[in-house]
Amino acid sequence: MEKYLSYSQEVLEAKEKGLPIVALESTIISHGMPYPQNVQTAREVEQIIRDNGAVPATIAIIDGKIKIGLTDEELEMFGNADNVAKTSRRDLGYLLATKKLGATTVAATMIAAELAGIELFVTGGIGGVHRGAQNTMDISADLEELSQTNVAVVCAGAKSILDIGLTLEYLETKGVPVVGFGTDMLPAFYTRESEFSVNIRLDSAKEVADMMRAKWDLGLQGGSVIANPIPKEEAMDASFVNGIIETALVEAEENGIKGKDVTPFLLGKVKELTEGKSLEANIALVKNNARVGAAIAVELNQNK
Numbered sequence: 001m002e003k004y005l006s007y008s009q010e011v012l013e014a015k016e017k018g019l020p021i022v023a024l025e026s027t028i029i030s031h032g033m034p035y036p037q038n039v040q041t042a043r044e045v046e047q048i049i050r051d052n053g054a055v056p057a058t059i060a061i062i063d064g065k066i067k068i069g070l071t072d073e074e075l076e077m078f079g080n081a082d083n084v085a086k087t088s089r090r091d092l093g094y095l096l097a098t099k100k101l102g103a104t105t106v107a108a109t110m111i112a113a114e115l116a117g118i119e120l121f122v123t124g125g126i127g128g129v130h131r132g133a134q135n136t137m138d139i140s141a142d143l144e145e146l147s148q149t150n151v152a153v154v155c156a157g158a159k160s161i162l163d164i165g166l167t168l169e170y171l172e173t174k175g176v177p178v179v180g181f182g183t184d185m186l187p188a189f190y191t192r193e194s195e196f197s198v199n200i201r202l203d204s205a206k207e208v209a210d211m212m213r214a215k216w217d218l219g220l221q222g223g224s225v226i227a228n229p230i231p232k233e234e235a236m237d238a239s240f241v242n243g244i245i246e247t248a249l250v251e252a253e254e255n256g257i258k259g260k261d262v263t264p265f266l267l268g269k270v271k272e273l274t275e276g277k278s279l280e281a282n283i284a285l286v287k288n289n290a291r292v293g294a295a296i297a298v299e300l301n302q303n304k
């Protein structure tokens with residue numbers, strides 16, 4: 001793997017010392033948030049992870065290597081450059097071979113984290129089954145990855161640009177545990193609740209780590225969705241944000257947006273139509289996930 005993996009100094013030292021490590025994705029930086037809030041958030045999230053006893057490893061594809069841990073200049077580059085490819089499972093080989101810049105999605109970050117021996121990954125939102133997927137077949141590769149790659153993913157639930165019910169059905173079929181962290185209801189990213197309940201509720205980092213360890217000890221492949229609700233003060237009004245999402249979906253349809261461009265288009269539209277309120281919520285929930293994720297990584301390091 002040395003041919004393809006390259007660690008930052010900080011992550012390398014953490015590995016040598018056996019410290020808990022938290023993986024972070026780079027698509028959220030390059031395609032999920034605008035500049036400069038993307039870079040600032042990425043830095044703050046890394047610091048929150050350090051402050052909570054773990055070591056951050058932001059993952060991206062640079063110059064034929066999967067980088068595990070980015071320098072400050074690299075973070076800046078990913079936040080600012082326009083030649084960065086959104087990278088999922090299918091793209092990894094191509095981008096490494098051609099030495100292009102790639103920002104890793106949840107799926108690709110999970111693959112990289114597993115290769116690097118990292119068991120926990122923090123992000124904002126995962127991809128899922130899109131509304132209308134009965135016809136479009138637009139189902140994120142993130143869901144397949146969750147079923148086969150051994151990394152626990154902390155997120156703020158599934159957002160209603162997706163069909164949340166079908167996303168849960170898909171995860172159930174694939175045997176992926178969906179955990180409500182301190183909640184009985186699946187959070188819907190911008191809001192603390194959706195109309196869907198989870199069937200596993202856990203209230204502490206240790207309980208999550210013990211669940212993952214038992215699953216992996218049994219040899220059951222795959223990760224889990226640890227759904228952590230956005231903090232109360234930052235949550236958006238459900239009918240307001242859902243109305244805006246409906247508008248964004250219509251615009252995506254009218255503009256013929258397809259494939260990997262769908263999710264970034266919808267996120268951008270929602271940000272525009274909420275006049276930035278969705279971006280504030282997004283930043284707050286990622287930071288909140290970083291706190292919870294670091295705590296779980298610490299526990300996973302103890303029950304190895």
Ligand code: PSU
Pocket residue numbers: 025027028029031032033104105106107124125126127128139140141142159259260261262263264267
């Ligand atoms: N949801 C968000 N922000 C994001 C993404 C999803 O709230 O940045 C990104 C993640 O990288 C996720 C990807 O893995 O979008 C899913 O893309 P797709 O739906 O094309 O699989």
Ligand code: MN
Pocket residue numbers: 138139140141259260262
């Ligand atoms: Mn898709």
